Amino acid sequence: xxxxLRHAVLAATVFVAIACASPTLPLPPPAVPTIAQSTTxxxxxxxxxxxxxxxxxxxxxVNPNPALPLDKRVSGSxxxxxxxxxxxxxxxxxxxxxxxxxxxSTRSTPTNVxxx
Numbered sequence: 001x002x003x004x005l006r007h008a009v010l011a012a013t014v015f016v017a018i019a020c021a022s023p024t025l026p027l028p029p030p031a032v033p034t035i036a037q038s039t040t041x042x043x044x045x046x047x048x049x050x051x052x053x054x055x056x057x058x059x060x061x062v063n064p065n066p067a068l069p070l071d072k073r074v075s076g077s078x079x080x081x082x083x084x085x086x087x088x089x090x091x092x093x094x095x096x097x098x099x100x101x102x103x104x105s106t107r108s109t110p111t112n113v114x115x116x
Contacts, residue, residue, distance in 0.1 A: 029101070031051075060101075
């Protein structure tokens with residue numbers, strides 16, 4: 001009986017070690033948000049996503065347009081517990097925004113969205 005218990009504990013330990021060592025699923029890119037031009041600033045757009053990200057993920061929006069100053073190219077937000085988020089970005093019509101989400105030490109591939 002003691003021998004069977006030892007084997008069971010050893011098997012459980014090996015199973016847990018293998019489960020911890022297996023790779024996790026990649027973080028999916030965030031869903032495409034809706035984009036609307038700001039009513040108060042014509043150089044800004046407002047992005048809104050409802051349940052389009054992981055809960056509490058950090059959302060990073062990059063506008064690589066070289067005409068923008070470097071400090072205006074990055075924006076972001078944090079998703080709420082349902083994965084919803086919104087933020088304002090500096091952009092002009094036709095710019096392509098790269099949107100990623102980060103959760104823990106994992107970053108998604110980007111969702112690319114063109115500003116209408």
